[in-house]
Amino acid sequence: MNLTLIRGDALVASPWKNGGGVTREVASRANAWRASIADIDRDGPFSRFDGIDRLLMVLDGAGVTLGSHGVLRAFDVARFAGDAPIAAQLASGPVRVFNLMTYRGAARASVERLRTPGRRALGTDTALLLCAQGSFDVRAGETRIALSRFDTLRIDGAHSVEIDIQGDGVLVCASLDTEADS
Template sequence: MSGATEGHALVLLPADRHRSYRWRNGLGTATEIAVEAVGLRTDGGLGDGVGDAPAAPGWTLSIATVESDVAFSSFPGVDRQLMALSAGGLGLVIDGQPVELDRWRVAAFDGASAVSSRGVVGPTLDLNLMVSRDRFRGSLEVGVVDGSRLVTTPPGATTFVVFLDGLLSAEGPGLDPRALRRHDTLRLEAGTLSLTGDATIALARILPRR
């Protein structure tokens, strides 16, 4: 199974099919892992791209590439969580305050905050979860698979498992056992996902506000 097919409890989102786009401010690039389906859209998720969007999605999950010390795009009304993926971590300045993110550490901040990277000397990756504050709640955390691990999703929530490092295989509803490649992502709407291997993963969860 591959592609974001509606109605499936578990969907594999292969890394080689992620769509690339430029940031809203044009100072970096990102690959879109998943975005809330809202019909025709010509931008890169929550307005992070070029062109006009007839309806802004309520959440996006993406991997950004930061190549130098640059300002991040502004997203008023959005809650952002960012995980450093590269071995050297990522330095940030958030509303004037320096923040040093070790690899796999997460920073949470208001999308309207003034944020920039600092101390970047080469291409650096980070995982971004952005949710509309009025419509959704989101969480982003690192996880470890040490032999085996089961992943479930809370009722009404969507859970994403992003394979970050190591060796990992997965199986679940409608998905035969298979080895994953770096940054392959599994979207779980219901049921249980079984993971085996020795790996680092990211767990992103999105829950509608009632």
């Protein structure tokens, strides 16, 4: 198990491929997956990413409609192919989203929202614990790490790892598995 703390205030904003918003890369694994926090501040099409599957969770804002997925509100999730034509229509003002992109056939991703403190067993290649609201203390092994808003704890080699989560708010748990490791 390898732990890496990624501070939200250290994330660097980069323009989208199509210029329609900004993204801040949280973590990635070459030729497998990429996780980011993106700001959508206007209606418009998403960039096209051939061979990529996407998973998007709304973190902030009144909501967004993504094609046929209907209106997504806080902590709703949409899955779609990166090569599908998807357009965003904002419900009322900008939104911030957690975006997972996986190379089709190379990696798989899932995401869940945690609100209840306690112990949790992980069973994944890489886990990303993103503090979406509030603050948390996460203990993995003998290490305890404090997470504030938009901080992420990356746990590589998270197979059979037990963590203890204490705090109040919303913690997003992303599980990422590469096909070679499965």
